[in-house]
Amino acid sequence: MPSQLWATLLLALAAGGPRPGAPVARVVPNDNRTPAGTMRNGALTVKLVVLRAEWYPEDDNGPHIAVPALGEEGKAASIPGPLIRVRAGTVIHATIRNAFPDSTVHMIGLGGADSVELAPGQQREVTFTAGAAGTYYYRAVIGKRIERMGNELETAGGALVVDPPGGSPADRIFVLNIFTQPGDSGLTNEALAINGKGWPNTERIRMTLGDSVHWRLINGSVRPHPMHLHGFYFRINAAGNGTESHEIPPDHQMLAVTEQVSPWDTRTLSWVPDRIGRWLFHCHLTFHVVPDARLGHRHGPDVEIRETPSVDPGRHMAGLVLGLIVSPKHGEPPRDTPKRNLDLYVQQGPRLGRRPMTLSYILQEGSTPPAPDSVRTPGSLIVLHRNETTDITVHNRAAEPVAIHWHGLELESWSDGMEGWGGSGELIVPPLMPADTFMARLSVPRAGTFMYHTHINDIEQVTSGAIGPLIVLEPGEQYDPTRDHVYLGGWNGPEDETSPGCVAPQSGPACGPQIAINGDSLAGPTLTLPAGVKHRFRFINLNPAIDIRYALMKDSANAAEWVPLARDGADLLPALRKPQPAAQAVAVGQTWDFEITPAAGALVLTAGPGRRATWRQRLIFR
Numbered sequence: 001m002p003s004q005l006w007a008t009l010l011l012a013l014a015a016g017g018p019r020p021g022a023p024v025a026r027v028v029p030n031d032n033r034t035p036a037g038t039m040r041n042g043a044l045t046v047k048l049v050v051l052r053a054e055w056y057p058e059d060d061n062g063p064h065i066a067v068p069a070l071g072e073e074g075k076a077a078s079i080p081g082p083l084i085r086v087r088a089g090t091v092i093h094a095t096i097r098n099a100f101p102d103s104t105v106h107m108i109g110l111g112g113a114d115s116v117e118l119a120p121g122q123q124r125e126v127t128f129t130a131g132a133a134g135t136y137y138y139r140a141v142i143g144k145r146i147e148r149m150g151n152e153l154e155t156a157g158g159a160l161v162v163d164p165p166g167g168s169p170a171d172r173i174f175v176l177n178i179f180t181q182p183g184d185s186g187l188t189n190e191a192l193a194i195n196g197k198g199w200p201n202t203e204r205i206r207m208t209l210g211d212s213v214h215w216r217l218i219n220g221s222v223r224p225h226p227m228h229l230h231g232f233y234f235r236i237n238a239a240g241n242g243t244e245s246h247e248i249p250p251d252h253q254m255l256a257v258t259e260q261v262s263p264w265d266t267r268t269l270s271w272v273p274d275r276i277g278r279w280l281f282h283c284h285l286t287f288h289v290v291p292d293a294r295l296g297h298r299h300g301p302d303v304e305i306r307e308t309p310s311v312d313p314g315r316h317m318a319g320l321v322l323g324l325i326v327s328p329k330h331g332e333p334p335r336d337t338p339k340r341n342l343d344l345y346v347q348q349g350p351r352l353g354r355r356p357m358t359l360s361y362i363l364q365e366g367s368t369p370p371a372p373d374s375v376r377t378p379g380s381l382i383v384l385h386r387n388e389t390t391d392i393t394v395h396n397r398a399a400e401p402v403a404i405h406w407h408g409l410e411l412e413s414w415s416d417g418m419e420g421w422g423g424s425g426e427l428i429v430p431p432l433m434p435a436d437t438f439m440a441r442l443s444v445p446r447a448g449t450f451m452y453h454t455h456i457n458d459i460e461q462v463t464s465g466a467i468g469p470l471i472v473l474e475p476g477e478q479y480d481p482t483r484d485h486v487y488l489g490g491w492n493g494p495e496d497e498t499s500p501g502c503v504a505p506q507s508g509p510a511c512g513p514q515i516a517i518n519g520d521s522l523a524g525p526t527l528t529l530p531a532g533v534k535h536r537f538r539f540i541n542l543n544p545a546i547d548i549r550y551a552l553m554k555d556s557a558n559a560a561e562w563v564p565l566a567r568d569g570a571d572l573l574p575a576l577r578k579p580q581p582a583a584q585a586v587a588v589g590q591t592w593d594f595e596i597t598p599a600a601g602a603l604v605l606t607a608g609p610g611r612r613a614t615w616r617q618r619l620i621f622r
């Protein structure tokens with residue numbers, strides 16, 4: 001189970017819990033729709049106070065955690081802190097009061113590059129002029145030291161939006177927050193929230209078919225989050241690091257379905273919901289969207305951690321998840337008729353690698369279904385053609401409910417596969433129970449690289465192998481595995497050091513999670529491939545928690561060159577298709593495509609977390 005991962009990734013961040021005797025002011029969620037302060041004669045006056053308060057990120061009567069928080073004087077403190085929003089050139093008079101009796105506070109991001117230091121109980125005023133239009137994040141750091149990452153239990157922040165002089169189109173601002181609370185057993189519970197609440201208590205975002213949607217996204221936590229939109233692409237219009245913000249030139253903007261947002265970073269995204277129904281926008285790190293991570297979830301030797309699989313989306317997801325509802329304008333668009341039918345089996349079989357058991361998606365080939373217990377990891381490669389409507393019947397032969405989400409595909413909400421949530425109006429996708437079938441209709445308007453995966457009980461099912469690659473070719477194009485190479489990164493088992501066969505980290509392979517590329521954590525088979533022709537490499541990351549860096553090496557020190565073609569299945573603009581050193585970090589839930597025309601000789605494809613290559617494959621071109 002994920003105990004070791006939590007311990008290593010999270011516990012280090014959790015030093016310094018809530019203090020005894022803290023005041024009991026109560027935090028309210030902030031939907032970032034109402035700017036703070038008062039405007040007078042073209043200047044904004046805002047009075048802020050930094051204090052410790054109790055936050056209820058789940059139900060209003062649910063678990064709570066003492067956190068530092070920001071509020072306006074005379075009002076409840078909120079998470080995220082008060083929204084400061086003005087047009088460029090506006091003078092801002094901010095008063096900041098440190099209500100901590102015993103801690104210094106540094107305010108960062110209000111009035112220039114320097115922080116403002118406040119002694120316990122001190123109040124200070126800063127006056128500054130809002131500069132370049134953009135999305136910013138101001139934050140208070142509690143305690144004497146200021147670090148880039150900081151201790152997340154000792155920071156509080158809020159959105160600062162500067163609109164251009166002519167104003168901005170209507171938008172929404174979403175701030176991501178996490179605070180970690182160490183649990184009794186050494187495991188951790190986290191308060192995970194978008195605009196102050198975690199799923200299912202996050203706001204339902206309502207839109208109408210064809211709306212122009214503009215979102216500002218701010219990561220107010222010290223962890224990166226690969227944020228994923230179901231069913232639609234967004235365009236990334238602007239990016240920033242909290243204190244700076246810049247528009248991306250139109251010819252360099254990317255379309256994406258998953259955008260990794262680093263700590264304190266900001267993004268401006270725009271998209272058009274052109275299909276009705278219920279959709280999701282969520283972090284693709286499994287550990288930020290499962291109930292086990294949630295504040296108040298019980299851990300410990302007496303608790304059965306592998307909970308009964310739930311098909312209720314209010315129970316099997318948690319944390320950084322937003323529900324989106326797109327209403328029709330003129331009724332539902334007509335459905336087209338299928339040209340092709342596929343049968344996909346959800347299989348359960350014996351363990352592969354270090355998995356406790358294997359779940360696998362196996363495509364039927366020919367007229368006979370696969371043997372009931374046959375498994376492979378990752379699941380079968382599904383090849384579709386653009387605009388060729390394909391019905392895929394998913395047969396659940398596993399002993400537990402599963403789900404199937406077609407990640408990155410622009411399809412109907414019903415087919416998106418979110419049990420208990422997807423669909424529109426009264427129509428709700430039913431759970432895919434053992435022995436049940438579900439039909440997804442895939443009519444894909446875009447050729448590219450995608451993935452499919454389970455979307456319930458993610459830690460168990462994703463790490464058991466319920467993941468697979470999916471590519472969409474142009475009409476009439478044939479898939480040619482000698483020139484078209486698909487790499488799916490998964491995770492070779494969720495077990496910890498108590499698992500059989502695990503060697504202590506000091507003396508052998510680490511017993512924590514290992515990245516597995518196309519099912520192998522160490523090496524791929526040596527391939528002999530044609531030289532002098534174009535090869536396409538398609539990289540997919542579907543492991544639960546870790547970026548995977550792929551590199552194509554000429555020798556141990558030098559990378560080859562390749563040309564990026566596409567990201568998340570969407571072709572890159574010409575200005576971005578420039579030869580570059582062949583190395584790419586792929587965030588969880590992303591796909592990246594590259595092209596190379598290799599001369600005769602050998603190259604080595606490597607993959608691993610960060611710069612450490614844990615997996616290799618020799619490619620001989622002749």
Ligand SMILES: [Cu+2]
Pocket residue numbers: 224225226283284285288320
């Ligand atoms: Cu996350």
